[in-house]
Amino acid sequence: MAADTDRYEDVVKTRPTEQVAEFEEHGKGLMDFVHEKLHRYPFLVPLLVIIIAVIVFGLINPNFYRVNTLSVILQQIGIVGILGTAQAIVILTAGIDLSVGAMAIFITVIMGQFTFRYGIPAEISIVIGLLAGTFMGFVNGWLVAKVKLPPFIVTLGTWQIILAANYIYSRNETIRSQDIEAEAPALQFWGEIIRIGDARVTYGVIAFLVLVAIMAYVLRHTAWGRHVYAVGDDAEAAELAGVNTERVLIQVYTLAGLLCGLAAWVAIGRFGAISPGASTGVQGNIQSITAVVIGGISLFGGRGSIIGMFLGALIVGVFEMGLRMAGADAQWTFLLIGVLIIAAVTVDQWIRKVSA
8 A cells, every 4th residue: 555655646747747748848849849850960951952953943944953063063163162161160279361362372372383483393382372371371270369369350360461462473463274184184173073974073073072071970979070069169168178270270170281282283283274263262252151151150159060161152053043944134143142031140140149
């Protein structure tokens, strides 16, 4: 009898908790469900945008579904995507790098001038260019981490310095594609084309896709990647938890500089020639930030993924190609991308506000 009484009391004590939990579970509305999924998987929004855009542009022009169209889109976003990867890891730490485009252009000039002005073998010039990018990234990281300057101010300043150095050092000279192809084909390596049926894929596209896969794994499955997210989410808490935040910041900006070097090498392969006045020097910064923001990476750091950045870059490429094939004015691309940027930041703010 006593045993039955104890069992009854246990049920009475337990049941209210179970009922509350059940009530809370069923009490979740649609908006709570959406918020939870977006908070856990920020790339869902850009993925949905891509699916809708592909369907709409395919209905407008069936040629949009051709394999060759997708391959052209990937070629167009390859350089921006690599710069976007560099930008993404910086923004994940709650920073920003306004100098990625300028670094990429200056590195193309360094690779070209060391080869043609000084007669250094192209392979060695490439290594020098990659090291130069790594050093420029290190300087950005050191100023942010050690001197405690705001990333926006640091990279705004280095952007201007690097662009000026680019024009001064190059003497505003363009190295022609024919000369590079004849004397330094290694500089154009990433522009080599692989034909797979109707698709034409360059080595640069493959490098971009491999880079995305590697960085996605590193950020999600290594201690270093978790430290990057921790610094961006709450630098003080990360410091208290034993993370060397200064070292992480320097490593992130240094890696971003190296990736800019890779983007520079891919750019030479993509465009053939080397020009200090290439638009990437200015537009590369905006395009990389656009891919990151549309891809669901929070500008406040600590949330998002490289896969999201890839989808963001793909959205830009899909809209540009789709509108071009539809015969629309090019300005519609800028208009729609601007709307997407504002929408992406609004969604991020909403997620953070609800989470708080």
